[in-house]
Amino acid sequence: MKILIPIKRVVDYNVKVRPMSDESGVDLNNVKMAINPFCEIAVEEAVRLKEAGAAEEIISVTIGTSASQEQLRTSLALGADRAILVESDTELEPLGIAKLLKAVVEKESPDLIIMGKQAIDGDNNQTGQKLAALLGYPQATFASDLSIADGKAVVTREVDGGLQTVSVNLPAIVTTDLRLNEPRYASLPNIMKAKSKPLDVMPASDFGLDIAPRISTLKVSLPPEREAGVIVESVDELIDKLKNEAKVIS
Amino acid sequence: MTALVISEHNNDELKPVTLNTVTAAKQLDEDVHVLVAGKDCASVAEASSKIEGVTKVLLIDSEEYEHFLAENIATLVAKIAAEYNFILAPTTTSGKNFMPRVAALLDVSQISDICAVESPDTFQRPIYAGNCIATVKTTDEKKVITVRTTAFDATSAETGSADIVTMEEVHDSGISEFIKEEIAQSDRPELTAADVIISGGRGMQNGENFSLLEGIADKLGAAIGASRAAVDSGFVPNDYQVGQTGKIVAPNLYIAVGISGAIQHLAGMKDSKVIVAINKDEDAPIFQVADYGLVGDLFDVVPELEGKI
Ligand SMILES: Cc1cc2nc3c(=O)[nH]c(=O)nc-3n(C[C@H](O)[C@H](O)[C@H](O)COP(=O)(O)OP(=O)(O)OC[C@H]3O[C@@H](n4cnc5c(N)ncnc54)[C@H](O)[C@@H]3O)c2cc1C
Ligand SMILES: Cc1cc2nc3c(=O)[nH]c(=O)nc-3n(C[C@H](O)[C@H](O)[C@H](O)COP(=O)(O)OP(=O)(O)OC[C@H]3O[C@@H](n4cnc5c(N)ncnc54)[C@H](O)[C@@H]3O)c2cc1C
Numbered sequence: 001m002k003i004l005i006p007i008k009r010v011v012d013y014n015v016k017v018r019p020m021s022d023e024s025g026v027d028l029n030n031v032k033m034a035i036n037p038f039c040e041i042a043v044e045e046a047v048r049l050k051e052a053g054a055a056e057e058i059i060s061v062t063i064g065t066s067a068s069q070e071q072l073r074t075s076l077a078l079g080a081d082r083a084i085l086v087e088s089d090t091e092l093e094p095l096g097i098a099k100l101l102k103a104v105v106e107k108e109s110p111d112l113i114i115m116g117k118q119a120i121d122g123d124n125n126q127t128g129q130k131l132a133a134l135l136g137y138p139q140a141t142f143a144s145d146l147s148i149a150d151g152k153a154v155v156t157r158e159v160d161g162g163l164q165t166v167s168v169n170l171p172a173i174v175t176t177d178l179r180l181n182e183p184r185y186a187s188l189p190n191i192m193k194a195k196s197k198p199l200d201v202m203p204a205s206d207f208g209l210d211i212a213p214r215i216s217t218l219k220v221s222l223p224p225e226r227e228a229g230v231i232v233e234s235v236d237e238l239i240d241k242l243k244n245e246a247k248v249i250s
Numbered sequence: 251m252t253a254l255v256i257s258e259h260n261n262d263e264l265k266p267v268t269l270n271t272v273t274a275a276k277q278l279d280e281d282v283h284v285l286v287a288g289k290d291c292a293s294v295a296e297a298s299s300k301i302e303g304v305t306k307v308l309l310i311d312s313e314e315y316e317h318f319l320a321e322n323i324a325t326l327v328a329k330i331a332a333e334y335n336f337i338l339a340p341t342t343t344s345g346k347n348f349m350p351r352v353a354a355l356l357d358v359s360q361i362s363d364i365c366a367v368e369s370p371d372t373f374q375r376p377i378y379a380g381n382c383i384a385t386v387k388t389t390d391e392k393k394v395i396t397v398r399t400t401a402f403d404a405t406s407a408e409t410g411s412a413d414i415v416t417m418e419e420v421h422d423s424g425i426s427e428f429i430k431e432e433i434a435q436s437d438r439p440e441l442t443a444a445d446v447i448i449s450g451g452r453g454m455q456n457g458e459n460f461s462l463l464e465g466i467a468d469k470l471g472a473a474i475g476a477s478r479a480a481v482d483s484g485f486v487p488n489d490y491q492v493g494q495t496g497k498i499v500a501p502n503l504y505i506a507v508g509i510s511g512a513i514q515h516l517a518g519m520k521d522s523k524v525i526v527a528i529n530k531d532e533d534a535p536i537f538q539v540a541d542y543g544l545v546g547d548l549f550d551v552v553p554e555l556e557g558k559i
Pocket of ligand 1: 006007008036038039061062063064091092093094095097114115116117118119120121122123124125126127128215217220359360361362375377384386
């Protein structure tokens with residue numbers, strides 16, 4: 001089995017970003033970048049399938065600027081066999097990304113595509129579902145458990161009310177949720193080895209697809225601030241405030 | 251020009267998030283229709299027809315839609331969408347699952363999780379765990395939108411009198427199959443609809459200690475939530491998680507117990523009307539968003555609170 005893992009370079013989850021002073025966008029100067037945490041979980045899942053003998057090859061792919069090679073190298077250090085960078089200097093939308101990923105899927109013919117449920121910057125939660133639609137593949141989103149047997153993937157999904165289990169025919173798209181696994185750290189020898197693994201670069205423009213953005217950002221601003229609160233000294237004071245000041249309990 | 255709201259339900263009851271989604275739809279278009287797709291779901295169509303301002307309810311009752319598998323629902327919605335300019339669903343795990351698929355089938359860019367409508371093509375949405383609000387404008391003619399339901403009031407579901415139109419549309423992709431579901435049964439309100447929520451974090455130490463929160467929840471009619479750390483540690487099930495990547499909530503009162511206040515958690519609850527934090531660390535970031543903070547050991551404070559409330 002061949003597994004494709006689309007990954008994304010994002011701002012590290014510890015960074016609290018702010019809008020630029022002219023509100024034209026998010027201020028990303030000098031912020032720490034990392035693999036999107038959900039994509040890290042996707043890489044880990046693919047590596048575990050390979051370790052268990054269920055997969056032979058893992059290919060990671062990202063669409064982004066040349067700086068994203070760093071995250072592809074990380075995926076190689078974590079266990080991917082080779083990587084593809086579809087290079088684009090312009091910001092793309094999930095639809096455009098899904099179209100480019102579709103072209104990569106058609107070229108590589110993976111049996112399984114594992115990706116993050118959401119990128120923690122755009123918080124769109126769309127790309128996997130859109131890719132599945134464009135390919136006509138089934139999708140199993142928000143996975144907390146994945147097993148492969150008889151040409152199918154059986155996936156437990158985290159849904160609002162609890163858990164749902166579905167079976168999807170391969171090839172399929174699975175998007176990861178937090179509890180699917182706990183990603184490992186790359187070891188130093190593996191980081192060194194990753195430097196010599198293949199990483200192909202191809203310009204997005206070579207694909208000849210309509211990936212022009214449909215959405216423009218007019219403004220990026222701060223959310224409304226909460227007014228500073230108070231520290232109460234006792235449970236009695238808390239109850240008094242909730243009853244008589246905030247009036248949220250009776 | 252008409253807006254179509256995809257209702258959320260369990261084949262039996264209409265979920266309240268649908269009512270918030272209708273409110274967003276009404277800001278886009280005067281004419282709002284509701285789609286009820288499911289199996290044996292006539293009662294949901296009945297309830298939907300009473301939503302104020304809804305002019306038509308489309309009922310599609312067929313077994314392919316019983317479990318809302320994205321492959322089947324998306325094909326159905328994309329087909330019906332020919333007649334509509336706006337297609338909206340709540341940003342629930344169900345909406346998040348099938349709506350991007352609808353958008354891709356229609357070749358449009360979905361606008362995810364809108365928190366305000368500025369005009370029929372311009373919306374606000376939170377990005378970066380809600381640390382920024384982006385105002386975005388789309389050029390797509392058909393707008394596929396998921397709605398942050400906590401940002402819109404619920405439309406009344408009592409006074410409407412829409413016609414129910416039954417349609418036959420069968421779309422079974424045959425590529426995915428429902429196996430089973432473990433849906434938590436609880437007498438408490440749902441997190442996303444609760445008026446009061448009490449949430450526990452890693453500070454709770456284990457699952458048994460969540461019973462300390464239950465006493466208060468019983469008295470206040472509250473739902474119980476949790477931080478990711480509490481879910482990852484196995485104290486409570488995944489559907490308790492509040493946050494950027496869990497549930498977004500905005501109750502009148504949110505009580506955070508033994509939760510530090512990481513940005514990912516704040517993203518899910520900082521629009522609550524009143525926030526109470528109970529934490530033994532006076533420097534915990536949760537106090538920065540709390541209206542009322544109580545510094546103390548939760549194992550002393552929570553039982554006292556339960557006794558006195
Ligand atoms: C302020 C602002 C607002 C925006 N609003 C919208 C909007 O409302 N609608 C819209 O369609 N776009 C919007 N965009 C564009 C959006 O942020 C980008 O498209 C974003 O880079 C991709 O969406 P996401 O990362 O949130 O995708 P998600 O769908 O959340 O990502 C899920 C998974 O898809 C995969 N993936 C995502 N991107 C890549 C990639 N580049 N290469 C490989 N795999 C990838 C990863 O596995 C990832 O875990 C906005 C951009 C900005 C700056
Ligand atoms: C991709 C990604 C997505 C995430 N999504 C979410 C999400 O959706 N929701 C979410 O919640 N988190 C999310 N997180 C995790 C988040 O970053 C934090 O790790 C998490 O919220 C911490 O949970 P906590 O506050 O319970 O635990 P901690 O940060 O460990 O805090 C425990 C708190 O309990 C207090 N405490 C301990 N004992 C007591 C006592 N006896 N009495 C009183 N107080 C006590 C401590 O002082 C401390 O402040 C995400 C992280 C990532 C990387």
